[in-house]
Amino acid sequence: MTRDSTSLPTAPQAAPVAAVAGQRVGPDRAMLPVRSPAPAESATPAFIAVDCIAVLVAGALLDGTQRDVALMVQLTALTLLLNAHAHLYRAGFVPAVLDELPALAARVAVVWCAAGPLVAIGSSAPAPGPALLFGCFGIQLTLVCGLRAVVHGHRRRAARSRPRPALVVGGSSSTHRLCAMLTQHPEYGLLPVGTVTTRQSVPQQPDEVPTLPVLSSPEDVTRAVVQNGVRDVLVLPHENAPDHMDLVTLLHPYGCTVWLLGSHRADAPSMARMSRHVWGYAYRQLEPPAGGRRVPAAKRALDLVGAGLMLLLALPVLLVSAAAVRISDGPGVLFRQERVGMHGRLFVLLKFRTLRPADHRESDTTWSVAHDERVSQVGRFLRRSSLDELPQLWNVLRGDMSLVGPRPERPYFVSQFSRTYPRYAARHRMVVGLTGLAQVHGLRGDTSIEDRCRFDNHYIDQWSWWQDVCILLRTALSLIRPAGS
Numbered sequence: 001m002t003r004d005s006t007s008l009p010t011a012p013q014a015a016p017v018a019a020v021a022g023q024r025v026g027p028d029r030a031m032l033p034v035r036s037p038a039p040a041e042s043a044t045p046a047f048i049a050v051d052c053i054a055v056l057v058a059g060a061l062l063d064g065t066q067r068d069v070a071l072m073v074q075l076t077a078l079t080l081l082l083n084a085h086a087h088l089y090r091a092g093f094v095p096a097v098l099d100e101l102p103a104l105a106a107r108v109a110v111v112w113c114a115a116g117p118l119v120a121i122g123s124s125a126p127a128p129g130p131a132l133l134f135g136c137f138g139i140q141l142t143l144v145c146g147l148r149a150v151v152h153g154h155r156r157r158a159a160r161s162r163p164r165p166a167l168v169v170g171g172s173s174s175t176h177r178l179c180a181m182l183t184q185h186p187e188y189g190l191l192p193v194g195t196v197t198t199r200q201s202v203p204q205q206p207d208e209v210p211t212l213p214v215l216s217s218p219e220d221v222t223r224a225v226v227q228n229g230v231r232d233v234l235v236l237p238h239e240n241a242p243d244h245m246d247l248v249t250l251l252h253p254y255g256c257t258v259w260l261l262g263s264h265r266a267d268a269p270s271m272a273r274m275s276r277h278v279w280g281y282a283y284r285q286l287e288p289p290a291g292g293r294r295v296p297a298a299k300r301a302l303d304l305v306g307a308g309l310m311l312l313l314a315l316p317v318l319l320v321s322a323a324a325v326r327i328s329d330g331p332g333v334l335f336r337q338e339r340v341g342m343h344g345r346l347f348v349l350l351k352f353r354t355l356r357p358a359d360h361r362e363s364d365t366t367w368s369v370a371h372d373e374r375v376s377q378v379g380r381f382l383r384r385s386s387l388d389e390l391p392q393l394w395n396v397l398r399g400d401m402s403l404v405g406p407r408p409e410r411p412y413f414v415s416q417f418s419r420t421y422p423r424y425a426a427r428h429r430m431v432v433g434l435t436g437l438a439q440v441h442g443l444r445g446d447t448s449i450e451d452r453c454r455f456d457n458h459y460i461d462q463w464s465w466w467q468d469v470c471i472l473l474r475t476a477l478s479l480i481r482p483a484g485s
Helices: 017-021 044-059 069-086 095-122 132-162 172-184 218-228 244-254 296-328 362-363 377-385 392-398 412-422 425-430 449-461 466-480
Strands: 165-171 190-194 232-235 256-262 281-286 334-340 348-351 403-405 434-435
Touching: 017 348, 044 069, 044 132, 044 256, 044 334, 069 095, 069 334, 132 281, 165 172, 172 190, 190 218, 218 244, 218 412, 218 425, 232 244, 244 256, 281 296, 296 348, 296 403, 296 466, 334 412, 348 392, 377 466, 403 466, 412 449, 425 449, 434 466
Parallel strands: 165 190, 165 232, 232 256, 403 434
Antiparallel strands: 256 281, 334 348
16 A cells, blocks of 8 residues: 655656547547546346346246256256357347347257256156146246347447447548448447557548547557547458457457457358348457456455455554544545546545545646645644555455556546556556555655556566565555655
8 A cells, every 4th residue: 555646747748649649630630538438338147137037937837846946056057058158148239139039049948958857867756748848938938038128128228328439440431431320320339439540641531420539559549448448349351450369469458349340241251140230230259369368366366355354454543543534634534536447447446535625626637745735644644654545445345456556546647647658558457456566666656657657567467466465565564664755
C-alpha cells in the first residue's frame, strides 16, 4: 500500500496529435472524447438459468419413482455441456430464437433420449415411455425458447439504449461503409469509435459517418481500447487490415472480442451460417490463441487469502483510524473515487478521507498536493503511514483490485497520460493493485510517470506468483520506515 501521488510530475513535451492518435491533423478530424465504457453485458448467466429452469419443469412430468435428485442433476449437467459445446451461450449481435431453434431442439432431444437409460441405471423404476419422453422434450423446448426470447428482447432494448463502443478494422472504403451501416442500425448495439488500418493516408469519410480517429499502430489501438472501453472489434478482410490473429493476440488481454466479417461466403469460407449476420455480413468470433492470458488463478488465490487475513489483523487499526478521522474532520470517514481498472473498466476505490475536496471535479482532475493546507494532522499521518489505503483491501476482496499490480489512476489522468506516454494504456492488461513493482522501487509521489509505466509493463510481462510475494514483502518493509508523501 503506497502513496499514489503528491504533485503533478513534469511531463515531457507531448507528441503531435497525428503521431499519438494515428490520424490526420485538420479541422475535419478530432479525437473522440473519453467516455465511460458501457458495462460488458453477458447473457451467459441468464441462458444457464433458463436451461436449469426448463430441465426442472420438464422433469416434473416424470413419475416420482423415476425422478430423483441424481437424475435431475445429470440431465441439467448434460444440457449445459451440450449447449456450451455448441456455443449456444455465446449470443450474436441481433439474437433470434428462430435461428437457434434447430440447435436447441437437437440437444434437448439428446438429453431426453439419454433420460431413459439414466433412469434404468440409477433406479429400479421402469424406464419412461416414448410418449412421456416426448412430452418432456416438448415442455423443455417450449420453455427454453420462450425464456430465451425474453432474454434476447432485453438485450436488444439494452443495445439500442446504450450501444457498446467498437473498433472497425479493414480498408478505408470498406470500414467507412460498415461504420455508416452501424450508425444507421442501432439495433446491433455497436457504436464505432475508431477505425484501424495499416495505411496512414485515408480519404475523407462519408457525411453520414461521424469523424473517427484512424489508428495505425498497436499503441494507438490499445490506447483507444482503454480510453473508450472497447469490447468489440469488427474485422473486414482487406490488404490494408492488420493480421487477424495479431489483433486477437493484442486485444484479448484487454477483454475484447474480435469478430471476423465477410459480405459473402467467398470472403470468409469458414464463416458461421448466414442466418447469423450483421446487415448481410456473415460473422464469426476469432478465438484467442491457446494460453491466452487471464488473471492467473494463483494470483487471485493470493489476493483472497492475503486480503482476508490482512483485514482481520488490521481491524483494530481500521476502527481507530475511522474514529480519528470522524473526530478530527467530521462526518464522511470514507473517500470514494472512480478509478480505471483492468481492461479500462471503472470501479469505485475506497480510502480514508484525509481532506474534503471542494467538489467532484477537483478530486477527479486535480493531482494530489503534498502540503495542502486542508489536510489535518490526522490526515497527514494517515497519508505518511499509508494507513488511508487500508479500505482498499475491500476492493481486493471484491475483485476490483489485486494486492500487487499497477496503481489505478483516475479516468482524466489516464486519458492525459495515454496520449503522452508510450504504452501507458498497456498497464491495464493486468488487474490494478495496492502496491506494485514501481512503488517498491521508490516511484511514488512526485516521480516520473514514464518510469512507472515502464516498471508496470515489465511486471506484467514477467509476472509470477513469487514476484508478487517478493513485492508484498518489500512493501511491508517499506511501511516500517515510511518515507512520507
